[in-house]
Amino acid sequence: MSDHDDVCVLLPTMNEAETVARVVTGFRDAGFENVLVIDGGSTDETQSIAREAGARVVEQSGRGKGQAVREAVRDHVAAPYVLMADADATYDADDAAAMLDPLFDGEAEHVIGNRFADMRPGAMTRLNRIGNRLINLAFRTIHREGYRDILSGYRAFTRESFRRLHLTADGFGIETEMAVECVKNRVPVSVVPITYRERPGGSATNLHPIRDGGVIFLELYRKAKTNNPLFYFGSVGAASTAAGIAMAAFVLYRYLAFGISHEVVAVGAVGATILGIQLLVFGFLADMIHSLHQEQIARYERAVSDETSDRPSENASPDAPEDRGSGRDDEPARREAADEAGD
Structure with missing residues (x-):
């Protein structure tokens, strides 16, 4: 039995053959046996490598990271807690405990890993760093919450809180949409400092800064319609x-x-x-x-x-019989007995 049987590590992938084994092994070595890789139809050996490393692999029915996350949590995750990360080896499995602590302690239902707390050299280009800062500033201005790093792919959340979010983004806008929905639905959020590393040599990013940045800005503005x-x-x-x-x-x-x-x-x-x-x-x-x-x-x-908290005190009675299930269910029998006695 693992110490983290109630946690599912969720790794959305797309052509991550160079790094997926390292990521899966890292989380399994950290005590997470339940590792789910949901793959977007990779054309390399991502799926077979992930299986060999010990992950459960599912190919998503659609395309895009957002669709993968929604499908995974809805159809393939039974654990009450989900730890989501990218499969590009930029996040540390050693940070997993810190990410989950706010959930276990009841302090939050959604946790965001702040990459800017310990960003290693080369982990993010100057253009991406500027874009991230602008997007976080726009989020704080529009939605009036400071989550520091809303584009972080390292997340931890309860499965129940995720199901309360109305998510429609299919691509990289899923992180932004999750942050906005947490504000809208008043989901308690904690921000945890994490380490963010440079992608290993040989692995290519699926992120297109200009195109995906524009999509994220549009998502922020679109969501302001119902939130601000x-x-x-x-x-x-x-x-x-x-x-x-x-x-x-x-x-x-x-x-x-x-x-x-x-x-x-x-x-x-x-x-x-x-x-x-x-x-x-x-x-x-x-x-x-x-x-x-x-x-x-x-x-x-x-x-x-208030009604929920008052209900036990109203119903509880020290002299009440132990069998509380015979009240309404026995009513037809009592009526029949009374009719027979009357006859």
Whole structure:
């Protein structure tokens, strides 16, 4: 029996033949016997190498890391705790205990490994480092939580909390979406410092910084619609209003300085300004509705919690008979007996 039978190590893979054996062996040596590799249809020897290293291997039905994670947790994980990592040997199995401690101690239901706490030389290019910082800043601005490293692939979470998240991203946006959904569903999150290493020579990354970075920014903005509607509508409204004012200033300047009128531009300026103001007003109204909705949810959760805590004291009775299951189930029998006695 392993010390971590209640933990499943989840490794999404795609052409990781150079590193997957090292990663699987590392986690098994750390005491994790339940290692699940969900593969996106690798064209190299990733699947066979992972099996030889002792992992359980499943080929996902779709494509993309996000789809792999959702399918794995939904269909192939039975353990109550999931430790998710990349199979590129950039994360240390030695950090697994620290990642799981907040879950075991009840401090959190989702744990994010902070790669910036101990990032080794060469682990991340300057472009990727700048992009990560900008994305984390955008996340903190839009969703008003500082998780330090929302793009980290080293995660630990309870299976129950994962099932509460509404996840739709198929690619590398899954980490961003998980962070946003944790904020939206008020899932307790802990951030744990981890070591992040350079990819071993010979292994190639599946990440495309510009393309995937753009997808992540769009995911952040899209999720703001239900989590921070003031930013979602207000940002577009402010941009439209500013454009309208700039066009109006141009028309006014050309008319006063040269006597030239720009009727079409003037109409566009009025339309952009009106649209921008409407979006700003709508953003404020949506934010008020969102705040009221959050208050109602919090009030409902408190009521349910109070009812649950009061229920044992209401039902418990020291003189109650041990057989509590014979009440409602015996009612038809008692009625029949009473009818027979009446006859």
